[in-house]
Amino acid sequence: MHGATTHCGYNPPFPLQNGLAMRLSKFHIATTREDPADAEIASHRLMLRAGMIRKLASGIYTWSPLGLRVLRKVEAIIREEMRNAGAIEMLMPSVQPRELWDESGRWNKYGPALLKFRDRREQEFCYGPTHEEVICEFARNELRSYRQLPVTFFQIQTKFRDEIRPRFGVMRSREFIMKDAYSFHMDQASQDETYRAMYDAYSRIFTRLGLEFRAVAADSGAIGGDVSHEFQVMADSGEDAIAFSDRSDYAANVELAEAVAPATPRPAPSQKLTRVETPEQRTIEEVGAFLNVPARQCVKTLLVRGTDGVVALCLRGDHELNEVKAAKQPELPGESVLAGEAEVRAATGATPGFIGPVGLPQDIPVIVDRSAAVLADFVCGGNVDGTHYTGANWERDARITRVADLRKVVAGDPSPDGRGMLSIARGIEVGHIFQNGDKYTRAMNVAVLGEDGKARTPITGCYGIGVTRIVAAAIEQNHDERGIIWPDAMAPWRAVICVINPKNDPAVDAAAESLYRDMTGRGIETALDDRGLRPGAMFADLELIGIPHRIVVSERGLAAGRFEYRGRRDAESRNMDRDALLALLG
RNA sequence: CGGGGUGUAGCUCAGCCUGGUAGAGCGCCACGUUCGGGACGUGGAAGUCGCAGGUUCAAGUCCUGUCACCCCGACCA
Incomplete structure (x- = not known):
């Protein structure tokens, strides 16, 4: 009972699995060689081939253990930066009662994308596509005094929007994971400060994730004066068109970009009608x-x-x-x-x-x-x-x-800020920040007491990030004909050790195990590919999965006292000794 | 919502026109030979042919209905 052996007689090799280490023979890798029939864009195709996701129904996906590792990396960075920006985490329900949505008027206004259903008592509910109603309900119960403001709450939650046409895998799915944050303020100056903090946090998040992105001015909606920015990952497969100046930092969604009036006046008529x-x-x-x-x-x-x-x-x-x-x-x-x-x-x-x-x-x-x-x-x-x-x-x-101004801008139009010409590129919307004014707090009767002891309606901002979509967007930007090339921050593992033909030479196995311990001991997140595959199949798998750094341990290399290193983007391998390897990856 | 297409083994698909014993490749299992870029051989497991009804001696195949999935479009005059 208290001895070193376990009841089941199972003594796992060190380490079987912990935060840094994984033996792939004990993991679930399920790659396919053939392209799936229904995938049109690179990220969808590669996520299916790599076995990251599986479709359960239209626009609804299971995340496999491999996919989840990547998803968690994204979540962790978002969580960390949101905390750094002063937001505090909570978790709201995904199922929401109709009454709340009647209060905001959105039960009928939101449209068919709102998934509605009834419970056994015929009470109506929806699966939350967003959480303004719930956070306002929370806020009106919890927030009493201006002294509690400003405050920003966030959560990472599964949402459902019944899209007209789900497509491209998790790029436009119906069920998806979103980070959403909501801030409450007594005045516009406070709102501006938090909005700026969120803008900066978003910029840090997408930078850390290794994505090429732009923050663009977005449609502010029907309520005038509101402010909104989208964070767009640049990719030809993106569903949004972005206009940006070649000579300034002006960037806007094409929906919003102003088509400035032509400089030349209208000529006089010269023809007869x-x-x-x-x-x-x-x-x-x-x-x-x-x-x-x-x-x-x-x-x-x-x-x-x-x-x-x-x-x-x-x-x-x-x-x-x-x-x-x-x-x-x-x-x-x-x-x-x-x-x-x-x-x-x-x-x-x-x-x-x-x-x-x-x-x-x-x-x-x-x-x-x-x-x-x-x-x-x-x-x-x-x-x-x-x-x-x-x-x-x-x-x-x-x-x-x-x-x-009624038209869409086109490439070559002058930039609205007077500097340069507009180009148009495609982007994937991965983040969107808004200032809502009192739109929701007024409808939902959120009020706190001000300094003068009178009730005030706070104003709110809301800030969303498409967590699952980021994974697809990253692949759109980072892949080649062999597979995914993860940015370091999102990779399921930082490095993988390939054990080549260990049966021929016990030293190979020993060297791989030893290196595995050294690397994980140094804090390098490492997978050990001990699946016993033939080298060709193993390399093809690992390249498809996109692990950034690969180390091959083989009889051939050990004879020279070296390990063979190859970065995922490298054209060739190079031989390195243990210290050089640890220095490179550490 | 409109138009088009597809549902056959885990995956990619053939078979359907012309009704008559359910197929291939990949994957999977066993054994053997292999072992540095998705090996080879032998043997094997695996499919209520989306579902329901109809026609027929007989339906994967023909007919009707239905469901699911995919693509295009949703009015730029």
Whole structure:
């Protein structure tokens, strides 16, 4: 009972498993040679091949022991930096009662992404896609005095958003792990200070994780004055488009980036307004080709649903509508929805494809994009099917209710800060920080007593990081044809020792074990590949899994008194003695 | 929500058109030979052919329904 031997007679070799060490023969490695059928992007394909994740249902994944090691690395860094920034950790429920969401109004407003269900007593719940309601409920019970503020709470929690279309593995999954933080403040100055602290903490987190990222100005939402930044990991496979200046640090989500007004004034009209027959020519491409006019000399007119009838939005033919900008126009109800064909016909008498600003009924507001507003002698729809106008001109032929910024920026546009030109690159949103004002605290009746003894509504900020998505984003940035190349901070192990053909020479096994002890003893997180695979299969596995540093222990190397070292990005191995190895990895 | 596609062994897929004993490669198990870039041989285990109904002497195959998964689109006139 108290002796050195155990009841089961099992004496594990030292060390079987601890914080730093792992024998792969006792771990679960499940790689595949073939590409999975359903994976389209590198990270999804490699995570499946490496055996990090397995799909359980659409957008729902199991994290294997290997995947979890990486996930925990990410979590640990986030946790550490959040603590350094003064945030305190807690854990809120994933299942939330409807009543809370009715208070904020989001039970109905959040939309179909909110997963709702009932318990056995027919009480309604949702699986939390975010936790503003719960933290406010917590805060209104726990926070009584301005003396307790400012305070920032955070948690690392599983969330669920019933995405229209989950894809790319954990990049856009329905169930995912998020770090979310919420700060409470008595005034804007305090909010600004915490916002800055979170911005800096996020920058440190993504830097430590070894990611190439940019903090970009983001859509601030319908409530004016709010501040928001997204943290984007740059990757061609990203789902977001980022505009950034080549000469300054300006960076913004394309949704937000301002398209500045052209510097050149509108030329005077030189052509006569002429209606031309354009049978079946509906798109700008078709009309432009038919009339031999470039798209940039055409005006396209979109009819959207306004608060009071349809609203016409006019853009240059080669530009695209930015729906976020459109939704902010006062004539619109806060969202940009194109009118249906029947509505278009009722309002104009023509069908989509032949709509233009010339001769539109007086009750339809005409909002013209800045770039379209400086055109002269342009082509536009004739408001009669099968016809367009050439030589059209604003004011003379077509009414302008207002000029506004309506379009998406394109590469080559001037930077809104006046310095340089915009480029557009793709990014993966891994973090997003907001200032919410009193949006949630007011709806949820959060109040604390101020210095004067009167109740005050605190303002809040919220700060999210997509923990699971970071893992995929890191792979998008760091992989080659052989597999994943982990940044050191995220690697499941820092180094792996490969034991080659130990049966041929007992010294190989002994040397590997000895090195394994030395490395883990020095605090180097090390895996020992004692699975007994053939070398080719072993190397292929380890490269797929992406362990940054590999040491090969073999009969051949020991004969020379050396170990063979190869970094994951190295083209060739080099021989090193034990001290040099420990110095390199320590 | 609309359109398209796919469901057959753990994985990648063939077989379906033209109904008649369930297949391959990889992986897995055993033995042997191998052993520095995913070895070879022999033997073996493994599938209610997504599910339900129908047609038929007979259904993986034809028909109907249904479910799941994937892709594209969700109106840029």
